[in-house]
Amino acid sequence: MTFLEMLGAAERQNQSMLCVGLDPDPLKFPGRYKGDSNKIYDFCAAIVDATADLSIAFKPQIAYFAAHRAEGQLERLMEHMRRVAPQVPIILDAKRGDIGSTAEQYAIEAFERYGADAVTLSPFMGFDSVAPYLKHEGKGAFLLCRTSNPGGDDLQNQRFASIEGQPLLYEHVARLAQGPWNLNGQLGLVVGATYPAEIERVRLVAPTLPLLIPGVGAQGGDAVATVKAGWRPGAPIIVNSSRSIIYASSGDDFAEAARREAMRTRDLLQAARA
Numbered sequence: 001m002t003f004l005e006m007l008g009a010a011e012r013q014n015q016s017m018l019c020v021g022l023d024p025d026p027l028k029f030p031g032r033y034k035g036d037s038n039k040i041y042d043f044c045a046a047i048v049d050a051t052a053d054l055s056i057a058f059k060p061q062i063a064y065f066a067a068h069r070a071e072g073q074l075e076r077l078m079e080h081m082r083r084v085a086p087q088v089p090i091i092l093d094a095k096r097g098d099i100g101s102t103a104e105q106y107a108i109e110a111f112e113r114y115g116a117d118a119v120t121l122s123p124f125m126g127f128d129s130v131a132p133y134l135k136h137e138g139k140g141a142f143l144l145c146r147t148s149n150p151g152g153d154d155l156q157n158q159r160f161a162s163i164e165g166q167p168l169l170y171e172h173v174a175r176l177a178q179g180p181w182n183l184n185g186q187l188g189l190v191v192g193a194t195y196p197a198e199i200e201r202v203r204l205v206a207p208t209l210p211l212l213i214p215g216v217g218a219q220g221g222d223a224v225a226t227v228k229a230g231w232r233p234g235a236p237i238i239v240n241s242s243r244s245i246i247y248a249s250s251g252d253d254f255a256e257a258a259r260r261e262a263m264r265t266r267d268l269l270q271a272a273r274a
């Protein structure tokens, strides 16, 4: 199955637009795992088991594994996710962006070493830095477009003056991803839930692309406004929440608490479609 087919299947089966983000920081681990970087796999696997039937996707953030020399635990976790939730696609949040020859290696890392179904990319270095990922048939690639952080303004909200009508830089990225860069329909966009007006703007420019939308939960993005701005029939949104789900409890009941928070968020998002 392609990434897009998996996304559609998970959305229907789990009635969900919620992506559970896996950002494991041992210092924030609850209960019996607190401070132990050897427990990254166990912690994340417990969250996956508790939320697999509630999620449209999982999004492990690679920095949280690499920082603790836990790439081996990430490989095991990827295998675990594929085993317990084969219908739920995995988006590796790596935000890669480099010249073509190096991008080829990053693509092999994401899709072959880790077996990810999709990856996040910076479009800043241009199309030849994105193209190597598109050679991996059926895999998805989400370009950073209008990110959830306040500093996203510094570049993304600048006018792209050489183009007629002078779009903002993030609008230009959306236009490229919807059009000439999307050779085989593999591209999507990252747009922050913290900026619903911009999500709406991106949806106008990119009416069919899947949008990966982080920023609800810990960053304070409005889940209902996000759905209203970004969801359209046939145009999927993948709304990520990481810390507010995985650290919903500081005790040994963290997996049960994660499930409750995931269910609450999933239901809130679904209700906003009405």
Ligand SMILES: O=c1ccn([C@@H]2O[C@H](COP(=O)(O)O)[C@@H](O)[C@H]2O)c(=O)[nH]1
Pocket (backbone or CB within 6 Å): 021, 023, 061, 093, 146, 147, 148, 149, 190, 191, 192, 214, 215, 216, 217, 218, 219, 240, 241, 242, 243, 244
């Ligand atoms: O614009 C962006 C792009 C990526 N992220 C990533 O999403 C999660 C958000 O975590 P929360 O705990 O739900 O705030 C994290 O992995 C970021 O690296 C983003 O926040 N904004």
